[in-house]
Amino acid sequence: MKGRDISNMTDKRICIGEITTAHGIRGQVRVRCFGDNPDSLHKYGPLYTSETGTETVTITLQSPNKGAWVARVKTKNGVVDDRNVAETMRGTMLWIDRSALPDIESDDEFYHTDLIGMDVADENGNAIGTVADVQNFGASDLLEIKPTEGGPTFYVPFADDFIQDVDMDARRIVVEMVEGLRGDK
Structure with missing residues (x-):
């Protein structure tokens, strides 16, 4: 899988951050980065301010x-230097x-966006669902799975203990379904 072919995915945009709020009185903002x-x-x-539009901004990081x-x-229109203008940018996603x-270049690294939409199966080949999203609430990445048979989504840790295989070419992830992953007891 080294040097994976991404030609079928190159025409879409990837969200890499978000302006979360204004900071101070001189037009600065707080920005959350979605990457490492x-x-x-x-x-x-320049970063796009929407998934499909043409408007861009340039971000200059100052301090964590x-x-x-x-x-x-x-x-x-130039550098934002007014808090009121910065406030209007709250929630702006950066693409x-x-x-x-x-x-x-590594077999065990993936862009989250490439995992979304992949089919998920158990170790016996039974369809479980599809990856609806990839979340990280602070501890590690979690695949949010939308079950094939319906019902609420559930999370599977994106870790070696649970993920047996990620086949980018087949767009399929094999997980070890342990008791309790779906919220069942």
Whole structure:
């Protein structure tokens, strides 16, 4: 799987961060980065402010702050230097083109967006559902699974103890279903 072919996914955008709130009185904002490296917020140049639109902003990180970063934002109108303008940016998601991301060179690393929509089966090949989302509430990544037979979604830790195989070509993940994963007892 080294150097995975992502040609079928290059035309979509990937959300890599979010402006969570204004910070201070001089137009700074707090930004949460969804990747491992906050440098991604400015490494790829201007960031789109929507999944399909053309409007962009440039983020300049200044300092870490309570699990996020204090940053300056530059729009087409210049650098944001007013708290009221910064407040209007609250909740703005920050996007890049999928094609801007580097190829993954390791068999055990994945972009979350590439896992979403994959089929999930148990170790016996029985369909369980599809990956609806990938979440991280602080401890580790969790696959949110939408069950094939309906019902509420449930989480499977994205860890070696639970994940037996990730086949990107077949778009299939094999999990070891242990008692309690679906909330059953």
